Amino acid sequence: MMKKEELQELFKKYHEGTSTEEEKALLEAWYLQYNERELDITPAKIRAIGSRVFRELPGNHTAFLKIGLSILVAAVTIGMILTVLIKFILPEAGQTSLPYAHDIRPGTNKAILTLSNGHKITLNNAANGQLALQSGIQVIKTANGQITYKIKEGSGTSDPVNANNITTPNGGQWQVTLPDGTKVWLNSASSLTYPASFEMQKTRVVQLTGEAYFEVAKDKLHPFIVKTAIQSVQVLGTHFNINSYSEEPTVRTTLAEGSIKVTNLAGEMKQLVPGKMSVLRNGSLTIADANIEEALAWKNGYFRFNDENIQSIMRK
DSSP states (O other), X not given: XXXXXXXXXXXXXHHHTOOOHHHHHHHHHHHHHHHHHHHOOOHHHHHHHXXXXXXXXXXXXXXXXXXXXXXXXXXXXXHHHHHHIIIIIGGGGTOSSOOOTTOOOOOEEOOEEEOTXXXXXXXTTSOSEEEEEEXXXXXXXXXXXXXXXXXXXXOOOOOOOOEEEEEOXXXXXXXXXXXXXXXXXXXXXXXXXEESOOTTOSSEEEEEEEEEEEEOOOOTTSOEEEEOSSEEEEESSOEEEEEEOTTSSSEEEEEEESOEEEEETTOOEEEEOTTEEEEEETTEEEEXXXXXXXXXXXXXXXXXXXXXXXXXXXXX
C-alpha cells in the first residue's frame, strides 16, 4: 500500500510536470487500482467500452482503434486524477477546491477619503453618520455606504474649502454624491478630487484618474467639468463614463444621456451625442460608436468583452 506522503509527492510532481516516466506509471497504476475499488472501472472495462464504440464506426478503422483506445484511456485517467484528488487528497487538508497561488478575490466597496486638512478616512471601516465637518460642510456616510455632503443647519457659512479626494485600491470601488448632487461611481484603482463645496464658483471642476461614471446634476449657470491628465469634459447635466487609466493606450469617454464636449490638450474639441464615444489616442481625438452596455458593465458588476485582446482583458 502506497503511503499518503508518497502519494502526495507524486501528485505534486505530476502537477508540476516533473514526474519521471516510472513515477507517472506508478501514479496511473494507483489511480486505476483505487478507482477499480471505488468506481468499479478497470482498464479492461475501458478498452471493452472503446472497442464497442469503434466497432460501430463504418469502414476500416483498425489503426484508428488503437489510437482511439489510447486517447480514451488517457482521458479517463485524467478524469480519475481529478476525481481522486478531490475525494482523497483535498478533504484531508480541509480544502474544498483546487488551490491557486495568486487567486484574485471579487471586487468590494473599498476607498480612502482624504480631507482638505490631510486627514485620511478608510471608508469601508468607518461607521455610518457624520465623518467630518469642514467650514460648515458635513461629510456623511449613509446607511448604504455612500458619501454625501451637506451644509450643516445654522452653520452660517458656505465658503468653498480646499479639495477632498477619494481613492479606490485595486479591487475596490465607491460611490459619492458631490455637494451639487452629482453622483459619481468610482471604479477600481481610481481617484477623484473635488471641492467640498461648489458655492461661489463659476464652474464645477473635478479631477479624475482611472475610471468613473457620472450622473451630473443639472445647473445651466455652472458647467460641470471633469479633467484628466490629457483631456477635459464639459457638461451641464448628463450621464457619461470616462476610462482614463494610464496603462490603457486610449482615453475613452462614453455618453449615455445628454450632451458633452470633449477637449484634448491641443484644444481640439468634439461634441458627443448619446450612443457615441470619444477616443483619445496619441493626442488625436476621434468619435466612434459606443457599446453602452460594455462601457458601463463594471458599474453594474459585470465584465463584458467584445473583440478585445488578452492584454486588455487581463488589465480589466
